Amino acid sequence: MSGSFDYDDAFSRNIGWVTAAEQASLRTKRVAIAGMGGVGGVHLLTLARTGIGAFNIADFDTFDVVNFNRQAGASVSALGRPKVEVMAELAREINPELDVRSFPQGVSEGNLDDFLKDVDLYVDGLDFFAFAARRETFAACHRLGIPAVTAAPLGMGTAVLIFAPGGMSFEDYFCLDGCSEDEMAVRFLLGLSPAMLQRGYLVDPSRVNLSERRGPSTIAACQLCAGVSATESLKLLLGRGGVPIAPRGYQFDAYRNRLVKTWRPGGNRNPIQRLGLWIARRQLQRMKGSGV
DSSP: GGGGGOOHHHTTGGGBBBBBHHHHHHOOEEEEEEEESSHHHHHHHHHHHTTEEEEEOOOBBBBOOTTTOTTTTTTTGBBBBBBHHHHHHHHHOOOTTTTEEEEEEEETTTTHHTTTOOOEEEEEOOOTTTTTHHHHHHHHHHHTTTOOOEEEETTTTTEEEOEEEEEEOOOHHHHHHTTOOHHHHHHHHHOOOOTTTTGGGOOGGGGGGGTBBBBBOHHHHHHHHHHHHHHHHHHHHHHHOOOOOOTEEEEEEETTEEEEEEOOGGGGGHHHHHHHHHHHHHHHHHHHHHTO
């Protein structure tokens, strides 16, 4: 199969939006993605179609039937198989020349230097509630000078934050140190989406339970995340500029047909943000009190 593959032909339709020289540059880039589930898997396949030549991918999980509503690699034939294995196969079906380094144990403080070795960019695909792994990964990116993109699937939209070398760190923005799991969930959610555009059309709040680490999801949001992340990734990898760096971000909600650009100097320390967090905590307490 690889004998009939030609890189230039496979990605020739990218030319026009990128130059031939930029496409050749993308072929030399390596992107790390932690998490091969809802957003991580579709990040990998989308970025593979841009012609990026190498990936480091990590996930300790296997595919289950509950993944079918949103995860790019979830299928009957993939049930019970490691996500990194399935997604590496799918990515190589797009580009058999890909250099894929797999980390089937996921990411942790002990392997982050290997996971981020030779990496030009990190794209976050971790589960919303994977706070320890996310904090460690973003801290390592900040220490190593690697730009990091996170696009969260919220409702039927996406909220985007980008952390760049020399800019505000993930920890400085979200202020998660010393927080309980519930408080981290609230701070992460409000930090990602100060506008909370998704809140107005949640039809069954009982499906959201931060303490039990569960909430509803949609494939629409995951695919929007991948498109936005790929676009910002191209700008970062090609030095195009025009990338909003934290504390700037944005949220696009397709259901509401709205785009909101956000700016929170100081991150979750911002006075406006602190008011939003106070309101969110009260709402969470009411939900718990009502048995939701």
